[in-house]
Amino acid sequence: MTLEQLNNQYKITGQLEIIAGKGGLPMIQIKNAKAQALISIHAGQVLSFQPNGESEDVLFLSSKAYYQDGKAIKGGAPICWPWFGADPEGKGRPGHGFVRNRPWSVVATEALSNGDIKVTVGLDDTPETQAIWPHAFSLRQEIIIGDSLNLSLITRNTGKEKFSITQAFHTYFKVGDITRTKVLGLAGCDYLDKTGGGSVQKHQTGDVIIDAEVDRIYLNVGNTLTIDDSALNRRIQITSQGSKTAVVWNPWGKIAKEMADLEDDDYKRLLCVETTNAANDVVEVSSGEECKLSANYQVMHG
Numbered sequence: 001m002t003l004e005q006l007n008n009q010y011k012i013t014g015q016l017e018i019i020a021g022k023g024g025l026p027m028i029q030i031k032n033a034k035a036q037a038l039i040s041i042h043a044g045q046v047l048s049f050q051p052n053g054e055s056e057d058v059l060f061l062s063s064k065a066y067y068q069d070g071k072a073i074k075g076g077a078p079i080c081w082p083w084f085g086a087d088p089e090g091k092g093r094p095g096h097g098f099v100r101n102r103p104w105s106v107v108a109t110e111a112l113s114n115g116d117i118k119v120t121v122g123l124d125d126t127p128e129t130q131a132i133w134p135h136a137f138s139l140r141q142e143i144i145i146g147d148s149l150n151l152s153l154i155t156r157n158t159g160k161e162k163f164s165i166t167q168a169f170h171t172y173f174k175v176g177d178i179t180r181t182k183v184l185g186l187a188g189c190d191y192l193d194k195t196g197g198g199s200v201q202k203h204q205t206g207d208v209i210i211d212a213e214v215d216r217i218y219l220n221v222g223n224t225l226t227i228d229d230s231a232l233n234r235r236i237q238i239t240s241q242g243s244k245t246a247v248v249w250n251p252w253g254k255i256a257k258e259m260a261d262l263e264d265d266d267y268k269r270l271l272c273v274e275t276t277n278a279a280n281d282v283v284e285v286s287s288g289e290e291c292k293l294s295a296n297y298q299v300m301h302g
Contacts, residue, residue, distance in 0.1 A: 023067025044104035048075035080168040116146035148298035168276040178229025183208035213252035247274035
């Protein structure tokens, strides 16, 4: 669909329009009484969310991100699906699945009675996806933009046989100074330490602080985590549903330098705290059934 056709069908006057974004990719731009947001239809990915009155975006977006078909956009809230991490079958398929680097479709836009905006984007199986992952599916992401950002990823099995998935909101949060940032809510949890290419189970004592590369899958987590960002004088509360695992990731200096789509010092300004079904948190979806993964991000002060 052209931008004109998309706007004819989905524009909400004074609040939501579809624009040509970087790389010519169509993007949904929202500006209303509660917040500003930007959603890339490519990858079905929220790139920006800033509640009105907040001086900084909640999300980190790399200034060197790629905006082209077949590439993932570095930042915002990428979707990892139908697997998180490396190809679970070792077939050489892309890490984190195949939905974060291809076009999605706009399914619906709606102005809710409380002043929030709801956007639904989707992706269904095609012969191309079947060649990568031989299952019939209907994937929908419901995005609600209001005082907080709410994401729900709904997987429906439209085939005749059950399938298993792992998945994530691989969300990049903007922080003022990574060395002055803590993650609260994970004390007492075991985690898999994935740094160095291995997987060693360890135990978290106290808050999570970041002073080196961190790549951890936390197991049996609660549904509320908090990023305490003293440099920006704010906390971001993450409330999740449908998830028993969470990932905390920061590339630190060496890996950031090796990434062409990150500035060398971007690691100082980002922290991924990901709502996941990862590691042993595998979801089975029977024929005709669906599963839902949700995360809510709210900025708090004081």
